[in-house]
Amino acid sequence: MSDIHAQDVAFVRDSMIPESPPPQRQAGVVKWLRENLFSGPVNTVLTILGLLIIWYLVSHFWDWFAHSVWNAESLAQCREIIAATWGEGARGACWAVIRERWHQYMFGFYPPALYFRPVMAFGFLMVALAPVLFSESLRIRRYVLIVTAIATLALMLLLKAPAGWLAFATAVFAAALWLAERQVARLLVFSALYPLLGVWLLWGGSLWGPIMVLGAIGLGWLAWRLLVGLSPLVAMIAGVAVTVGLLMFLVGPAADDAESLLSLSIIPVASDQFGGFLLSITIGVAGIALSLPLGIILALARRSDMFLVHTLAVVFIEFIRGVPLISLLFVASLLLNYFLPPGTNFDIILRVIIMVTLFAAAYMAEVIRGGLAALPRGQYEAADALGLDYWKAQRLIILPQALKISIPGIVSTFIGMFKDTTLVVFVGLFDPLKGISDFVRANFAWKGIYWEPFIFVGAIFFIICFSMSRYSMYLERRLRREHR
Amino acid sequence: MVDISAQPGTSFRLSMLLYDRRYRSMTIQVIVFILVMAAGWWLVDNTIRNLQALGKDFNFGFLFQRAGYDIPSPPIPYNSDDTHLRAAIVGLLNTVIVSFLGCIAATILGIAVGVARLSNNWLFARLMTVYVEMFRNIPLLLWILIVYAIFTEVLPPPNAYRGENPAASMILFDNVALTNRYTAIPTLGLTNDPGHLDLGYRITVDWATIAFAVVLIGGWFIRKAVLNWAQRVQDATGDRPVTWWINLGIMLVPSLLLIWYFGLHLIPPELKGFNFVGGLNVQNGFVALWLALTLYTGAFIAEIVRGGILAVSKGQTEAAYALGLRPNKTMKLVILPQALRVIIPPLISQYLNLTKNSSLAIAVGYMDLRGTLGGTTLNQTGRELEAILLMMLIYLALSLLISGGMNIYNSRVKLKER
Numbered sequence: 001m002s003d004i005h006a007q008d009v010a011f012v013r014d015s016m017i018p019e020s021p022p023p024q025r026q027a028g029v030v031k032w033l034r035e036n037l038f039s040g041p042v043n044t045v046l047t048i049l050g051l052l053i054i055w056y057l058v059s060h061f062w063d064w065f066a067h068s069v070w071n072a073e074s075l076a077q078c079r080e081i082i083a084a085t086w087g088e089g090a091r092g093a094c095w096a097v098i099r100e101r102w103h104q105y106m107f108g109f110y111p112p113a114l115y116f117r118p119v120m121a122f123g124f125l126m127v128a129l130a131p132v133l134f135s136e137s138l139r140i141r142r143y144v145l146i147v148t149a150i151a152t153l154a155l156m157l158l159l160k161a162p163a164g165w166l167a168f169a170t171a172v173f174a175a176a177l178w179l180a181e182r183q184v185a186r187l188l189v190f191s192a193l194y195p196l197l198g199v200w201l202l203w204g205g206s207l208w209g210p211i212m213v214l215g216a217i218g219l220g221w222l223a224w225r226l227l228v229g230l231s232p233l234v235a236m237i238a239g240v241a242v243t244v245g246l247l248m249f250l251v252g253p254a255a256d257d258a259e260s261l262l263s264l265s266i267i268p269v270a271s272d273q274f275g276g277f278l279l280s281i282t283i284g285v286a287g288i289a290l291s292l293p294l295g296i297i298l299a300l301a302r303r304s305d306m307f308l309v310h311t312l313a314v315v316f317i318e319f320i321r322g323v324p325l326i327s328l329l330f331v332a333s334l335l336l337n338y339f340l341p342p343g344t345n346f347d348i349i350l351r352v353i354i355m356v357t358l359f360a361a362a363y364m365a366e367v368i369r370g371g372l373a374a375l376p377r378g379q380y381e382a383a384d385a386l387g388l389d390y391w392k393a394q395r396l397i398i399l400p401q402a403l404k405i406s407i408p409g410i411v412s413t414f415i416g417m418f419k420d421t422t423l424v425v426f427v428g429l430f431d432p433l434k435g436i437s438d439f440v441r442a443n444f445a446w447k448g449i450y451w452e453p454f455i456f457v458g459a460i461f462f463i464i465c466f467s468m469s470r471y472s473m474y475l476e477r478r479l480r481r482e483h484r
Numbered sequence: 485m486v487d488i489s490a491q492p493g494t495s496f497r498l499s500m501l502l503y504d505r506r507y508r509s510m511t512i513q514v515i516v517f518i519l520v521m522a523a524g525w526w527l528v529d530n531t532i533r534n535l536q537a538l539g540k541d542f543n544f545g546f547l548f549q550r551a552g553y554d555i556p557s558p559p560i561p562y563n564s565d566d567t568h569l570r571a572a573i574v575g576l577l578n579t580v581i582v583s584f585l586g587c588i589a590a591t592i593l594g595i596a597v598g599v600a601r602l603s604n605n606w607l608f609a610r611l612m613t614v615y616v617e618m619f620r621n622i623p624l625l626l627w628i629l630i631v632y633a634i635f636t637e638v639l640p641p642p643n644a645y646r647g648e649n650p651a652a653s654m655i656l657f658d659n660v661a662l663t664n665r666y667t668a669i670p671t672l673g674l675t676n677d678p679g680h681l682d683l684g685y686r687i688t689v690d691w692a693t694i695a696f697a698v699v700l701i702g703g704w705f706i707r708k709a710v711l712n713w714a715q716r717v718q719d720a721t722g723d724r725p726v727t728w729w730i731n732l733g734i735m736l737v738p739s740l741l742l743i744w745y746f747g748l749h750l751i752p753p754e755l756k757g758f759n760f761v762g763g764l765n766v767q768n769g770f771v772a773l774w775l776a777l778t779l780y781t782g783a784f785i786a787e788i789v790r791g792g793i794l795a796v797s798k799g800q801t802e803a804a805y806a807l808g809l810r811p812n813k814t815m816k817l818v819i820l821p822q823a824l825r826v827i828i829p830p831l832i833s834q835y836l837n838l839t840k841n842s843s844l845a846i847a848v849g850y851m852d853l854r855g856t857l858g859g860t861t862l863n864q865t866g867r868e869l870e871a872i873l874l875m876m877l878i879y880l881a882l883s884l885l886i887s888g889g890m891n892i893y894n895s896r897v898k899l900k901e902r
Contacts, residue, residue: 036607043603043604046605047605050605050611051607233502233512237515305509306509306513308513308516321883322836322879323883324854327843327875327879330858330872331872337534339527339534341530415620422625433626451633461626465620466621
């Protein structure tokens with residue numbers, strides 16, 4: 001190449017002509033349209049088909065949306081207003097049902113005077129989640145906390161919460177913001193305590209119950225701490241035994257005694273008053289929080305060398321994955337009475353949470369097993385070479401990587417489980433989709449209203465599930481360690 | 485080097501059960517075994533005592549009692565005088581039918597949408613994305629209820645098709661009538677009916693169906709033989725004989741002959757009085773369930789297909805082109821075999837999900853296994869324990885059957901490594 005010189009060739013440019021714009025058809029909108037919509041006969045047909053679909057949808061539903069009525073007391077009145085405003089025969093959406101019954105879609109049959117309690121519980125949920133979900137970004141954490149605090153306090157004001165509770169919530173939010181700015185690890189203590197606080201706020205009753213449960217867990221931890229020098233296995237068994245024993249036999253009477261000494265009680269709310277999105281989110285959050293650790297344990301058990309542990313895990317996982325969730329819910333509502341000691345009767349929401357958790361945990365175990373299998377063998381060998389014992393190796397080396405690989409699967413299991421909370425309607429609970437909608441339609445004023453509740457409930461489910469999937473994408477980006 | 489953990493001469497001490505890795509796993513397993521046995525014993529003992537307290541026993545005799553309830557349009561002959569067992573079988577068949585049809589339709593829809601999402605067409609790809617996200621993020625129960633509500637609330641009643649100037653008209657060349665009670669579709673009729681084969685238990689199979697099945701399966705085997713022959717010729721001579729017309733003939737000609745011989749024709753539904761007769765009136769519960777399951781699972785399959793195709797690197801296509809393969813051969817020989825490897829395992833679990841989700845038939849009144857055995861039978865006999873356990877076992881068997889069958893297929897398409 002290098003022996004070709006300018007003087008050898010017939011023509012060499014010695015001056016540049018000014019740049020000219022690309023031809024009209026190769027620039028701007030025209031080019032984009034040609035490349036993306038009309039690049040060939042098939043593409044053109046598809047574009048026209050797409051436009052037809054959009055036109056069909058808009059032409060059929062636009063007038064329905066445009067003729068929305070928000071102020072009415074019954075479907076008949078809605079129709080009168082629509083007929084009066086847009087002429088006889090016009091169709092229109094009657095959103096008045098949402099305006100009139102939104103509280104039932106949100107809270108079910110929770111006492112209206114106590115609506116602020118679930119609101120506060122979910123506000124605190126965001127506080128408990130913020131250090132876990134957004135552990136690396138101070139900016140996002142601050143943003144989430146401020147928005148949550150403002151929204152929760154505003155809603156509590158609107159719902160006429162007592163001043164004491166308002167002050168309590170304000171204090172919690174202020175402390176959380178302060179901690180989130182300085183020592184975010186301290187905020188994790190709040191996250192650990194949140195389950196008890198949330199249960200107390202939602203169901204009410206005596207604060208001594210959660211305190212005693214905390215005490216039982218604390219004593220179990222103490223037993224573990226004292227024996228861990230002797231043998232980790234013995235210590236673990238002792239810790240679990242102490243906690244479970246205390247929970248089963250001592251916590252209830254102790255809480256009652258303490259309550260009679262000093263009453264720390266708020267108005268109790270029974271489980272059958274739960275409904276709507278309050279119920280769905282309660283079951284969903286509890287199931288998510290419980291199914292992840294259970295799923296990890298099941299996945300590890302399934303990969304264990306111990307024959308018995310492995311077999312039990314396989315049987316459990318395959319059984320749960322082989323039957324529909326509905327049948328498990330029926331077990332919870334009909335058969336648990338047979339399996340438990342005579343006379344036992346415990347809360348239906350708790351039973352449903354247990355079943356939903358078991359169901360999600362089996363799926364979770366398979367997702368995590370995939371992540372564990374995807375780790376290169378060298379990681380296990382390296383952990384062994386460092387002299388780490390089984391649990392240390394899992395905790396420090398194997399699980400962080402395996403869980404990172406399985407994030408998309410874990411989050412889609414969460415989404416699936418949250419969507420499945422609608423199935424509780426078949427065991428007599430009031431889910432927002434069918435339970436509450438059927439209840440609303442049972443009233444003569446709203447008989448025959450279908451589309452508006454479906455759209456309202458569907459939109460809320462969409463927002464929650466879609467944000468979960470977007471969050472999983474964010475998490476994947478954040479945890480990506482390879483430099484690209 | 486001294487092996488510390490196995491010093492010769494050290495006698496066994498009790499503490500080695502906890503500290504020695506050789507014995508510790510044994511200890512853990514024994515503890516687990518005792519715990520599991522204790523838990524199992526506790527559950528069984530509780531169940532026995534509870535049953536005693538209720539004055540019940542554990543037996544499946546109720547399956548042979550008279551059911552006493554009707555099932556609309558059963559796939560095998562059934563009436564209310566039959567046993568609960570037969571009702572359960574009808575329910576199981578209904579479950580299998582809706583799951584099978586749902587799997588086929590969802591696969592077709594999912595592949596189409598998955599490919600469409602990858603298309604260069606900006607508008608169409610966006611539309612398909614909207615479809616996939618809508619269906620993946622909203623509960624299936626909502627879609628079932630919406631589709632069912634469309635059928636029952638929006639569609640006209642059968643008598644709207646009546647009269648000189650009907651309010652509604654049939655679609656697809658007067659072959660299908662959508663009404664708010666059922667969907668009337670044409671059935672197949674034979675002018676030269678050879679009768680049917682009686683299998684006992686009032687289950688019959690038409691001879692015509694058997695003939696078609698034999699012809700199609702036979703044709704498929706002959707087609708394989710022809711392909712083998714073509715391969716042998718190609719290996720020997722380097723020239724591949726043209727086989728597509730032979731294969732087409734093998735599959736089509738005998739079928740066409742059978743159609744001509746039996747006089748197979750469509751019988752469209754006709755309005756007689758208040759209802760459509762002649763054709764097949766499919767209950768709306770079934771259509772709504774099938775459609776919702778298809779649309780919902782189709783969205784998931786679309787994502788699987790898209791992921792599978794994206795997983796095959798672009799270099800594979802380019803290498804195939806460099807070898808001189810044409811685009812359709814590239815797709816068939818290079819891309820698809822590799823994409824299938826990624827697609828099949830999650831596809832299996834979607835099929836399983838669809839089958840299990842078909843138990844939501846309860847929301848639209850379609851009598852599937854849950855509606856018969858786990859529904860009306862349970863309520864009539866009051867045998868919760870037996871009915872639910874049996875129902876779970878059947879679902880479990882169905883799931884294992886599907887995953888077993890699909891795993892065989894998976895092991896055939898997966899990458900063969902050394």
